[in-house]
Amino acid sequence: MAEPRRTEAKNFIQDRPGGYFTPKGIDRQAERHDRDALAQHVRLLGDTVPSPLPRLVTGDATIAPRYRADGPETSLYVGDCREILAKLPERGNVDLVFADPPFNWDVPYTGWKDGMPRAEFERFTYDWLDLAVDCLAPHGSIWVNVPDDLAAEVVMHLKRRKLAMMNWCVWHFRFGHNRDTSFILSKSHALWFAKDPENTRWNGDAVLEPTDRSTMYGDNRTHTKLHGSQGMRVPFDVWYGPYWGRVHSKNSERRPLHQNQLPEVYLERVILSTSRPGDLVLDPFAGSGTTSTVARAWDRRSISCEISDEFAASAWERITGVGMIHQGRSRLSFDQAKKAIQLFKVGSVDER
Secondary structure, eight states, rough: OOOOSSSOOOOOOOOSSSSSOOOOSHHHHHHHHHHHGGGGGGOOGGGGGGGHHHHHSSSSOOOOOOOETTTTTEHHHHHHHHHHHHOOOTTOOOOEEEOOOOOOSSSTTOOOOOOOOHHHHHHHHHHHHHHHHHHHEEEEEEEEEEEEEHHHHOOOHHTTTTOOOEEEEEEEEEEEEEEESSOEEHHHHHHHHEEEESSSOGGGGGGEEOHHHHHOOOOOOGGOOOOTTTTTTTTEEEEOSOOOOOOOOOSOOOOOTOOOOHHHHHHHHHHHOOTTTEEEEEEETTTTTHHHHHHTTOEEEEEEEEOOOOHHHHHIIIIIOOOOOTTTTTTOOOOHHHHHHHHHHHTTSSSS
């Protein structure tokens, strides 16, 4: 497949079987807005709170990981990610950042107060985002997994940093947070931004999946596509299906101690599509260690940070001992795709 730089750009050429035009105009317009100097004048609530960074990052400029392994090189630092990112020797050379930060929902994390006043929480968010962006190589990109009530602020701040939005994806899961005062939460946002949209990693061929036209309707036109991807396509920007559910107590990926854990296939899709073998992946919030576990399985170097000693020890056991359980499951075969369609019809898509 050709390597797209923005998801859409203006196109007047009817170049697809069936007589369709490929829309290409929307994101080019968005890119101009992303990089407009007016974004620098946007004021958010967290801007009213002084940053603690000058105080946090003073002192000894040298740091060392608590845990380290080779084959590929993998490091885990223990401490506040803001202090670590500010002093990271690899600053400016990270190919990919993935972050699943605290949501400020009063989750009883070990070593972290997850219930800050809103303005302070936003200040914390902008600070770690700035530090993570500063770690990126010129071609680097960042993914952030956030809930509804933080997505807008993260988007606006990354635009203030002059990063370009490549995709706003949604991770959808069936086993949502129950509530009776509004609709049930069943998603979080996967925000992908790049420092340079014309020079960033994109490996669409690594994450191709069967098209619905082929698996559901037997449409032979999908097998006449160019670029050697007959019957296949890049995934939609809403992610769901087998192995994509929340990692609950009966899931074989589940790690003890950790209140929240992303499924391996989520990180697999991110890492395969926006990094290359040997690249360096950074996760400021290691949690259960999913990012480094998946990076290691796919021959990527990785660095992660975790504020809790207990969580760090558990994550390292998984990263270097247990390893990835569902490797390759983010990419469905035709038979698996057809089975997934049947599972959707009966409402069971989270697990095997």
